[in-house]
Amino acid sequence: MNKAYQELVSLNQEITLLGSAASTLGWDQETYLPKKALGHRADQLSYLSGKIHAMATGKDFQAKLEAAEQAVSDNLTESANLREWRHGFDKSNKLPQELVERSSQSTSLAKAAWEEAREKNEFNLFAPHLEKLVAIAKEKAELWGYEDEPYDALLGCYERGAKTADVAKIFDTFSPQIIETARLAVEKSHGNPARKLSGHFPVEAQQKLNQEVAASIGFDFDGGRIDTTTHPFCTTLGPQDIRLTTRYYEHDFTASLFGVMHEAGHGMYEQGLPMDDFGLPSGSAVSLGIHESQSLLWEAHVGRSQGFWNKWFPRAQELFPQMQDWSVEEFLHTINQAKYSLIRVDADEATYDLHILLRFALERKILNGDIAVADIPAAWNESFQSKFGMQPQTDTEGCLQDIHWAMGGMGYFSTYSLGNLNASQLFNSATKNESVREAFDQADYTPLLKWMRENVHAHGSNYLPQDLMKKATGEGTNPDYHLAHLKRRFLG
Amino acid sequence: MNKAYQELVSLNQEITLLGSAASTLGWDQETYLPKKALGHRADQLSYLSGKIHAMATGKDFQAKLEAAEQAVSDNLTESANLREWRHGFDKSNKLPQELVERSSQSTSLAKAAWEEAREKNEFNLFAPHLEKLVAIAKEKAELWGYEDEPYDALLGCYERGAKTADVAKIFDTFSPQIIETARLAVEKSHGNPARKLSGHFPVEAQQKLNQEVAASIGFDFDGGRIDTTTHPFCTTLGPQDIRLTTRYYEHDFTASLFGVMHEAGHGMYEQGLPMDDFGLPSGSAVSLGIHESQSLLWEAHVGRSQGFWNKWFPRAQELFPQMQDWSVEEFLHTINQAKYSLIRVDADEATYDLHILLRFALERKILNGDIAVADIPAAWNESFQSKFGMQPQTDTEGCLQDIHWAMGGMGYFSTYSLGNLNASQLFNSATKNESVREAFDQADYTPLLKWMRENVHAHGSNYLPQDLMKKATGEGTNPDYHLAHLKRRFLG
Numbered sequence: 002m003n004k005a006y007q008e009l010v011s012l013n014q015e016i017t018l019l020g021s022a023a024s025t026l027g028w029d030q031e032t033y034l035p036k037k038a039l040g041h042r043a044d045q046l047s048y049l050s051g052k053i054h055a056m057a058t059g060k061d062f063q064a065k066l067e068a069a070e071q072a073v074s075d076n077l078t079e080s081a082n083l084r085e086w087r088h089g090f091d092k093s094n095k096l097p098q099e100l101v102e103r104s105s106q107s108t109s110l111a112k113a114a115w116e117e118a119r120e121k122n123e124f125n126l127f128a129p130h131l132e133k134l135v136a137i138a139k140e141k142a143e144l145w146g147y148e149d150e151p152y153d154a155l156l157g158c159y160e161r162g163a164k165t166a167d168v169a170k171i172f173d174t175f176s177p178q179i180i181e182t183a184r185l186a187v188e189k190s191h192g193n194p195a196r197k198l199s200g201h202f203p204v205e206a207q208q209k210l211n212q213e214v215a216a217s218i219g220f221d222f223d224g225g226r227i228d229t230t231t232h233p234f235c236t237t238l239g240p241q242d243i244r245l246t247t248r249y250y251e252h253d254f255t256a257s258l259f260g261v262m263h264e265a266g267h268g269m270y271e272q273g274l275p276m277d278d279f280g281l282p283s284g285s286a287v288s289l290g291i292h293e294s295q296s297l298l299w300e301a302h303v304g305r306s307q308g309f310w311n312k313w314f315p316r317a318q319e320l321f322p323q324m325q326d327w328s329v330e331e332f333l334h335t336i337n338q339a340k341y342s343l344i345r346v347d348a349d350e351a352t353y354d355l356h357i358l359l360r361f362a363l364e365r366k367i368l369n370g371d372i373a374v375a376d377i378p379a380a381w382n383e384s385f386q387s388k389f390g391m392q393p394q395t396d397t398e399g400c401l402q403d404i405h406w407a408m409g410g411m412g413y414f415s416t417y418s419l420g421n422l423n424a425s426q427l428f429n430s431a432t433k434n435e436s437v438r439e440a441f442d443q444a445d446y447t448p449l450l451k452w453m454r455e456n457v458h459a460h461g462s463n464y465l466p467q468d469l470m471k472k473a474t475g476e477g478t479n480p481d482y483h484l485a486h487l488k489r490r491f492l493g
Numbered sequence: 494m495n496k497a498y499q500e501l502v503s504l505n506q507e508i509t510l511l512g513s514a515a516s517t518l519g520w521d522q523e524t525y526l527p528k529k530a531l532g533h534r535a536d537q538l539s540y541l542s543g544k545i546h547a548m549a550t551g552k553d554f555q556a557k558l559e560a561a562e563q564a565v566s567d568n569l570t571e572s573a574n575l576r577e578w579r580h581g582f583d584k585s586n587k588l589p590q591e592l593v594e595r596s597s598q599s600t601s602l603a604k605a606a607w608e609e610a611r612e613k614n615e616f617n618l619f620a621p622h623l624e625k626l627v628a629i630a631k632e633k634a635e636l637w638g639y640e641d642e643p644y645d646a647l648l649g650c651y652e653r654g655a656k657t658a659d660v661a662k663i664f665d666t667f668s669p670q671i672i673e674t675a676r677l678a679v680e681k682s683h684g685n686p687a688r689k690l691s692g693h694f695p696v697e698a699q700q701k702l703n704q705e706v707a708a709s710i711g712f713d714f715d716g717g718r719i720d721t722t723t724h725p726f727c728t729t730l731g732p733q734d735i736r737l738t739t740r741y742y743e744h745d746f747t748a749s750l751f752g753v754m755h756e757a758g759h760g761m762y763e764q765g766l767p768m769d770d771f772g773l774p775s776g777s778a779v780s781l782g783i784h785e786s787q788s789l790l791w792e793a794h795v796g797r798s799q800g801f802w803n804k805w806f807p808r809a810q811e812l813f814p815q816m817q818d819w820s821v822e823e824f825l826h827t828i829n830q831a832k833y834s835l836i837r838v839d840a841d842e843a844t845y846d847l848h849i850l851l852r853f854a855l856e857r858k859i860l861n862g863d864i865a866v867a868d869i870p871a872a873w874n875e876s877f878q879s880k881f882g883m884q885p886q887t888d889t890e891g892c893l894q895d896i897h898w899a900m901g902g903m904g905y906f907s908t909y910s911l912g913n914l915n916a917s918q919l920f921n922s923a924t925k926n927e928s929v930r931e932a933f934d935q936a937d938y939t940p941l942l943k944w945m946r947e948n949v950h951a952h953g954s955n956y957l958p959q960d961l962m963k964k965a966t967g968e969g970t971n972p973d974y975h976l977a978h979l980k981r982r983f984l985g
Contacts, residue, residue, distance in 0.1 A: 242526070
């Protein structure tokens with residue numbers, strides 16, 4: 002390792018120390034912060050992010066980066082780190098300060114307007130803000146540059162190396178088949194109604210079950226923990242400090258359990274990254290589409306499987322006595338129902354991707370100027386009708402339901418479905434190995450986690466997401482595995 | 494406010510943002526940090542404290558301080574801030590980097606050695622480390638400078654403006670009287686044994702009572718909270734973000750309750766400081782001896798009083814059914830027992846100060862070279878015998894019991910007794926006001942808190958501690974009020 006490269010590593014480690022301090026403040030804000038403390042916390046975070054931005058985009062960074070680039074390395078990790086640092090540096094430096102500030106101010110205002118619009122079901126209150134955010138997104142895309150269409154530049158913020166055309170090609174194959182599969186699944190569930198949970202599920206008992214399950218699937222509680230919040234997330238505060246969060250509903254223990262398994266999936270990815278490279282690209286998760294594959298693997302493939310509940314249902318019955326006259330089969334039928342719903346975050350596995358396909362197509366049209374902001378509600382409802390055979394009666398339950406656009410997050414949604422497809426594909430490859438499969442059926446997930454550690458986690462950002470998929474499974478993201486999984490689960 | 498002063502304020506506000514971020518990381522470390530995350534947390538804190546030190550001692554600070562000092566201000570707050578900034582800047586800059594690092598390294602090693610020595614009851618294991626720390630303390634005292642003796646310079650770290658001779662004068666008056674009062678109190682308690690708590694006190698019920706009591710005496714939970722830790726403390730993370738901590742014993746609910754009242758006393762002082770001056774001396778607590786007066790006021794004067802329990806005992810009986818056949822008087826007798834004990838932190842109100850007087854005298858002798866480190870155990874035991882009429886059988890229960898010396902904290906102990914004396918004196922002054930007194934007897938503490946807000950909290954560090962005491966009570970710290978309080982409580 003040459004000296005110039007080492008100096009760049011050191012600078013990035015400094016940035017990481019400040020960044021992980023800011024993440025700790027962010028975690029505290031979402032879990033324990035007293036109400037009146039929000040103002041000072043915002044001042045702290047804005048100060049820290051200013052310092053971090055200055056360090057990551059400044060002349061010192063540039064000089065060190067250029068010096069390190071002079072000495073070409075054929076080491077995989079070093080060249081991956083240089084590639085990612087260059088990418089990030091250029092991306093940040095292409096935006097003028099004026100635009101960064103305008104963008105931040107506009108999203109603050111848009112978020113407040115979106116909340117009011119959603120509450121009052123008045124899209125018009127949000128429309129002028131969305132116009133501004135779309136204009137800003139286009140401006141950014143022009144400054145960052147793209148090959149085919151502006152969406153490329155935005156998608157790349159979340160899914161490194163992904164091109165819109167490639168994602169569109171995957172989704173084009175996927176779309177008719179998932180629409181049909183979802184239709185059949187909904188039909189089948191409708192014809193065979195499931196028993197409903199009833200009674201009171203005390204938070205303490207839920208916490209006990211969640212903790213036992215998370216530990217048993219491989220989340221390391223000596224390097225992480227679970228706390229309570231309003232909008233659950235997983236955040237990394239250090240190489241061995243992964244914080245999961247969840248929320249509890251006392252009428253349904255499965256919401257927090259699947260939530261914890263989902264966040265633990267994110268958390269185990271983070272716990273499996275190369276620890277000594279913490280904060281460097283080689284020690285960081287590579288993309289949202291890969292991250293989401295790990296959360297969905299544990300939530301959906303493990304958490305909703307027969308083998309898992311053969312082991313865990315008796316424990317759930319101990320903790321929740323009202324479950325004692327249920328059979329495992331009844332329960333599995335209940336947690337694997339398919340039903341059309343208006344709200345994305347409430348959707349089941351079979352219908353979830355329809356929500357994403359709608360948003361992906363719509364976002365592209367908005368950015369390409371094929372549709373005006375004012376026409377979004379109508380376009381939303383029309384597309385919803387064609388996919389779900391029904392449509393929302395209000396924009397609150399339609400195009401106003403998600404916060405993403407108000408946060409300036411255009412290009413984000415597609416990574417959810419990429420995550421679904423990647424999860425099924427990685428699960429398929431892992432369980433080709435007979436010992437992984439057999440252990441999985443016995444609810445022993447050590448071999449499955451080991452496979453993910455070796456084939457996904459250990460690589461950090463050394464490979465771009467599609468190269469990682471190829472290396473792990475022999476091909477880029479392919480929707481066949483996810484469709485096969487859904488058919489087995491809902492139509493089998 | 495002139496421009497130079499304003500620039501210095503801004504720089505100090507930046508330092509405060511970083512400092513309060515570090516405090517948040519420190520709070521998390523003591524409450525929620527996963528075991529394996531300690532290493533990264535240490536790296537973060539060391540990085541932040543390095544940055545803070547550099548900002549608070551650098552040429553930019555110096556230039557801004559000198560410029561601000563040019564324009565002499567007759568504004569009380571501005572001149573107090575300049576006085577304290579100058580004091581802090583000089584104090585930090587008088588220590589060479591080499592000494593700071595040696596001191597930090599020596600205390601790390603000393604702490605580990607102290608733990609082992611205490612566990613094995615072998616003073617010799619700690620002695621060579623203590624020799625080094627004493628030498629370092631003397632070095633620092635020489636560099637900082639002092640008028641009469643080295644102890645002055647160390648005491649000043651905790652009690653701004655205090656001189657050893659003045660404290661010694663107070664303690665010399667106090668000493669024979671408190672020794673006699675304690676003796677009588679112990680004798681009286683011995684002759685009239687108290688009933689003992691029994692049964693199980695569930696943590697959840699304790700938390701409920703603590704929360705209700707803390708809110709009722711005036712701690713603002715919208716600007717603070719209570720969490721669980723091993724060694725309870727109160728820390729300030731922002732102008733409206735005060736975190737109390739406590740620990741629970743399931744055989745005795747009073748430990749966590751009095752602990753919370755103590756920490757809430759610290760917390761209410763912090764909540765009462767001028768919010769807009771957060772992080773400036775004018776918005777910061779003035780000394781440990783004043784801070785401790787506030788915690789002891791609520792723990793001892795309020796928490797162990799008849800009026801308080803007239804109101805709260807029925808609630809305690811609801812939460813802890815095993816208390817239902819107790820009378821308030823029985824309970825008050827139990828929580829106000831005097832007994833000689835070897836360990837300072839277990840001591841009751843009547844005997845606590847004896848532990849401090851011993852340490853103060855011993856520390857002075859050590860620093861003046863009147864006693865060698867090797868002779869500390871014998872000196873400790875001899876002094877203990879003269880004050881308590883008994884002595885420890887082991888050094889673990891004697892001179893090895895406290896961590897302070899191993900942390901390099903010589904000069905700290907005396908502030909505990911100053912806190913006791915100040916608490917009684919401030920309480921006496923406040924309750925001279927008949928409406929404060931009457932409300933106090935009815936367990937309504939709004940007027941008492943208001944008096945403290947106006948006479949103590951609101952002044953931040955505008956006045957030095959003894960000036961603050963004079964302004965609030967008409968005289969400097971005077972032990973008479975504390976002696977009178979103890980006599981009323983234990984001998985009345």
